[in-house]
Amino acid sequence: MNPRTIELKEQLTHLFEKTFSAKPEFFFQAPGRVNLIGEHTDYNDGFVMPCAIDYQAMIAATPRDDNKIVVTAASFDGQVSEFELTQPVAHSEDAFWSNYVRGVADVLLKKGYELKGANLAVTGNVPQGAGLSSSACLEVVTGLTLSRLAGHDISLKELALIGQQAENEFVGCNCGIMDQMVSACGEDGHAMLLDCRSLETTSVSIPEGLAVVIINSNIKRGLVDSEYNTRRQQCETAAAHYGVKALRDINVEQLESGRGDLDEMTYRRAKHVVTENQRTVEAAEAMKTSDVLTLGRLMAESHVSMRDDFEVTVPGIDAIVEIVKDVIGDEGGVRMTGGGFGGCIVALTPEAKVDAVKEAVAAKYPAVSNGLVADIYVCTPSQGASTL
Template identity: 50%
Template sequence: MNVLTPAVVEELFQARFAAMPDVVASAPGRVNLIGEHTDYNDGFVLPAAINYHTWVAAGARDDRELHIIAHDFTDQTVSFHLDAEMQRDAAMPWSNYVRGVVQQLRKKDFQLRGGNIFITGNVPAGAGLSSSASLEMALIRALTELSGEAVEPKAAALMGQAAENQFVGCNCGIMDQLISACGQADSALLIDCRDLGTRAVSIPQDWEILIVHSGVKRGLVESEYNLRREQCEAAARYFNQRSLRDVPLEHLLAAEAALEPLLFKRARHVLTENARTLTAADALMNGDMKTLSRVMAESHASMRDDFNITVPAIDTLVDMLNTAGQGLAGARMTGGGFGGCVVAVAPQSLIPTLMATVENHYQQETGCEPTLILAKASSGAFAGI
């Protein structure tokens, strides 16, 4: 991964706009340790912000226009007026995240100001590490800093989510934006997605996070994600509840014969995943790897069998890591599904064994080339100059 610092981003901005930026903002990607597809069901999640970021440098203009360069998309450039009605751009989909964020800021009566905007980063795209939420949070921090307007982290997260839901067209929950905005160093964050309550969960100092990109680029994510959300909402309606959070597991199990089988499986994943997430948070806090390993394995099996969002290469990778870990490491798919990454949590002493296992066997067994990413739990979005 390319190393980026404020000074490097400032230099890149200056090379494009022949001036120094007024603000440089950064927001992290995230890895979700457990709690998949529970956020939009008002459930619990346990993500950590990671030390891979999207950077946004901004310099003020005298007009009401934004001129934006996306460095990682071959310096593609777009410009639009801040007060214009936002229109989706099929030719440059990345720009829809910018437009969606601007639309939400304007809806919340932020005045904003025109600016030259330079975007770059090292969060792997399409890997399930929330490069989109990272972009949204960095944009919000940069644009509000540029105009001298304050924004609270949770408010920023809600606007980022709304940008994806209402403009980009992905009905995501709040987790990705909230952890990018509010992440804490050396800790995961247990998030109650109903009331946005958070609790920092310290990661033992001698444990590390290993992310392995499967080499399978995620496909069908938005359409299948939206479909899973619709199925969960349909299951909640069967019980006359607003969300699955309000359905006791025993009520679901008692209704198995009456509920449409696919809806039953989707709901069973969500309800059991909520319980696993709470168990995992306690296990992480207590340094209880045996329990953490067990619930991460159960989470993956549930995503595979009840939520049907894994792919064969991902399943192979998880099995490989679990075998190499021998109960001393936890591993599961992370992210929306259909490819992307697996996350492993293990003592530092075991990480080289896990990495060597992947390097020596995974590509041979699947034909897919893995990417190994050592990650550290990091702080959330910030802005400065």
């Protein structure tokens, strides 16, 4: 157990004892994630390649004798929320965070699983709002907790789908499956190549000597919801133009030959998705053979495509990418990660150059970002959801 996990467990035990006047009996965890390559491809039935990281959501739990779920959250000053499993699960207006827990319980009940009452304490160290999937890991760890306490051996893949359904239908965010799937099924030391249509996963070993470095620009992602929906619509328009279910179903040659009267903006949106799918599959092959040169090139091309064709980067993000690239050269890769309009970049950085990357970002980024300071997380690709 890494030091961060041990510290989290201790904090959680303290919160549980303070709230419920007893020690917890069980602990469960599910990690956050970062996407190495494959951006805005998930809702186009395409390919993504995330890895789970060693920042996580954790739940301490003890069964109750009744049908009540009572849950408290460290991130919200120990606020307590409760609901009855024998009644239709309602949304909470005053404890919005609890809707992720409520949503997962609701989906499990509607699928016919009997659940048992429990006292739960929730905490996590996944940075919120950075695009590292703090909500998905909360959904996955909730599903694991409620199902195991009730004696149901639901597969981790099924728990990922339950988490996604909870976010789509109960919380009301139309997310793809990537975040929950890698949080549930990630593997130590590996990234996951995920086919978002078939849900087939392939573990891909990260080349030795490379660290996963996540740099949060701290640029608030203001436009992301409206622009995200616009991008989805543009992709659907392009798919309809080509007469396919999703952009996953055409290659670059078909993209060019069938372009016809497609307007320039919609064409560029489609071009990003089609080429990004190809890059993601090629990146998985490059990682399997430890071809860091090719991997770095593909990550660079991915960033340029997001900047120029999909138009989801911002100047501060582009600046961090250039700062990191100047340090690591062709010994790794760097690109924006996540929905865009702020948020994070991810770099596969030689371990020997991690400190140089930190120093360069600290020295140069504030000057091009109106004084913003970036937060840097050096991560280890980690195991998915588990009982501790």
